[in-house]
Amino acid sequence: MNPSKESSTPLQDWTEEKSPMGHPAPPPYQDAPYPEMPPPGPGYPPQQGFPPQYGGPAYGHQPYPMVHQYPAQPGTVTVQPTVFVSAGPLANPVNDYLGYSIFTLLFCCLPLGVAALIYSISAREANHVGDQVTAERSSRMARTLNHVALGLGIGGLILTLVFVKVLLSA
Template sequence: MSEKKQNSPPPSYPPPAYNYSTAAYTATTYEPGQVLPNEGAPGQTVIFRQPHAQPPPNDYIVFAIVVTACCCLPFGIVGIVKALDARNKYDIGDYAAAESSSRAARSWSIAGVVCGVFWMMIPIVFWLVWVFAIRPDVFDSLMNAVEDGSIRTTDTYY
């Protein structure tokens, strides 16, 4: 017949040996950016950083991306680089340089908007000059069509 096996716990193993140091720990204060002593890990450096005392400056990254996509590619790219530079300088704790890069990112982005609007206005100006000065017959035929009723200016379509 079959023998019933009783459930028994798995065999017990001795706990691993831990080597706890009994040396007393001393509290040491470090300045921000100070390199900490590195005991036991050769070739590695640990840098202690405290939280930032000031809020980050506005880096205008979204503005620079919109300028790059919609207005003026070269000015927008410089704006993106300056915005990322502002973030990096803030992260390392150089708040004055971060502010400076933030202002530069805003300036380059505004210059990109102005340049983009200027370049978008050039074709419109050329078309207006062409219609009114070079080819006034086009303007006259347009005005005649409005007067004849073939082009109605009072209809509203919703």
């Protein structure tokens, strides 16, 4: 690299033209690529078969027989109103164990109580949306977490009482 030259100056063999990179030039633009076809007008002309493709008929193509005539289309367009379908709340909602979750959160085991509360809220939302499967799954998980948290809370209370009794009697 030569520090005396500026980096913005072009190379010596640089030209403003694009390099063809070994490719031939594209063909010139033609206004009417298929002279046998009529020029486009206000509508499509009635056709008896397929138009020639790429300068000649395609292999295996035959004209489409015009057996049925379709009735004329009306000039107006009728738009149907959009209908939104949403599920409503469940008729028989699943128990969400929200009160049980709050009790275990405050008095038994805080981490399991928080997890049980999250699943209880999820079960409640699924009941309101109408998702029976999610509501049952979240309710079952909230109940299980609440039972485990209650068991840990009762076990911790018993161990604390035994420890205090042993400590005071010694």
